Structures are given as C-alpha cells and as structure tokens.
Amino acid sequence: MGKILLTGGTGFIGSHTAVKVIESGYDVVIADDLSNSDASVKGRIERITGKGVSFYQVDVADSAAMEEIFDAHEIDAVIHFAGYKAVGESVVRPLAYYRNNLDTALTLLETMQRHGCKSFIFSSSATVYSPANDVPFTEESEDLGCTNPYGWTKFMIEQILKDVCKADPEMSVVLLRYFNPIGAHASGLIGENPSGVPNNLMPYITQVAQGIRPHLNVFGDDYPTHDGTGVRDYIHVVDLAAGHVAALEYCTAHKGCEVFNLGTGQGYSVLDLVKTFERVNGVEIPYEITDRRAGDIAVSYADVSKAREVLGWKAEKGIEDMCRDAWRWQQSL
C-alpha cells in the first residue's frame, strides 16, 4: 500500500491518525521531537493496531535528521502535524511560532523534493477563517486575515504549498482545515494530555470532572448564540483521523492543491457541551461565567459538503461519543 511519514505522529491528532492509517494497510514512520507528547505513545499505537511503527525522535527542522529518515525509508506520502499550536502563546512569542512552524514545513518540503516524494497532507486549521466571514465557513470563504500568529503560520504554509504545486505539476497536496477536535480513542490508550493548565475547553472539562480543577470558567455568556456562550464545531478525533486516510487516497489519484474542511457541520455551545458531558458521564461540572477571552469569536462551524462530495468522508460520531471517550481517557491518566 505504501509508507507514510507522520511528523508530530505522537501528538493528539497525529497518534489517532497513525492508528487509522495503519488500520488502512499503510506502514507508518513517525518523526516527533516529543516536545509536546510522550515516548509511550509509540507503544500504545502498536498495541492498538498490532503492527510495528518506525519512530525517530527528531526536530523536523533538522535537515540532516530528515535526510536520514528519507534515506532509510521509501516515503510515499507525508502527513505534517508537527508544529506549535497554542494561540495565546503565539501572541506572546510570535518569532518562535513563525520560526518553528515555517522552518519545519520548509525543511520537510525541501527533503521531499530531494527524494522525489510528491504527496503532502497538511494540518491546517479553521483559524485561517476570518470571523468577518459568515458561518458556516466554506473553503471559498474570503481571506480576510487571521487573528493571531499561530493562525498566520497555518495561512502562510498553505500559501507556500499552493506555490509549490504551481511550480511542480507532479505535486499532490491536501490542506485539511480542522474545526475543534476532541474525544479520544475508544481503547482509552491514546488521547489529549496537555501539560499545565489546558487552553481548550474539553481537556479543561475533563480535569474539572476529575477534581484536578475546582470549576470551569465559561468565557462569556453574552454572545449572539442560543444560550449566549460560544458555539463551535466539535469533531471526534477518530473521525478527523479517518479524514486523513480519505485525503491520502485522494492524494494518490489527483495532482495539484485542494483544501477541505474537516468538521461535523454542527455547532454546539460551551453549555451544550458541559450539559451533555454531565448527562452521559453522570458527573457534575461546576462552572462560573467570566469575561470573554480575548480573540474568541461567537460562532464557528464548517460547511462540510466538499469533503463529503469529493473525499467521500463525513464525521460519524456525535457529541455524546466525544464526551464519553474524553472522560474514559481522562480517567486512565
């Protein structure tokens, strides 16, 4: 079937995608510096799939290290997850974000070019959509600027990839714009484990459920939404992972650069998520309403018709599955 390099393959989305890619018959090579993930994840992926994974602890911006991987393996396609991803931190440390995220992408593309590897799938984000666009966001929504340096790195790498495709008609690139991935693998063996205070909603909720934090701060209840709290398109990480397999198949059959939203197309508010979590898991999530978080938008959800029509992919799992699986994972920690 082929050999796929996953950069950032021990991270939250990378590890779930590694499992799906292996289950679809591909061999997987992972390159990850473990700066935001754990060395045990490789073994956990192997336990779930019953297959071996080649793992390299390297910085993807290290050209010599990447060269060694491409010398040792005939890589058919690359899925690039590695990168810094905290929005707030990117505002405080913009140079670190631009340096790291752009360097890793450029080094990877140069290495691929030297080795004649032409298929590339990129972890982009709904954050490239300016809130000045109407919801649902479609792949054709206007480029009206990003709200933070993290988002700009995604935007810039998308542009680099579009230019690379123009220069080399043999290239096949898929840009995947993720909405809000949550949940965890049903085995309870892999999931999201942020270090320090979680920035994102679901890991915060699961830590409150476990008593690690006393209550959830709900960032604003005066948005123009059904209950005043922010609305997002939460997608189960296992569905998101399956979207990458669909993108791999698309990549092998098409050339050029295509962009797809990966979401469910359904918006849920912060309180919808809290209440569903309480109901399906039988736990209480105490919360307090606080001020809005700077940079947050009221509503974000995807138009998912392009992925459905072109990739033949759609999300299967609902918000209840996401809440159950996230809680099972938290309890295993």
Ligand code: UD1
């Ligand atoms: C954030 C990033 C986005 C990134 C995504 C990764 C921002 C502005 N955007 O999306 O670029 O791709 O994470 O998953 O940070 N909330 C609370 N209390 C909390 C945490 C969150 O009320 O303690 C609310 C937020 O106001 C928002 C919703 O929950 O309405 C989701 O927040 P979060 O999980 O951080 O995701 P985004 O902000 O949508």
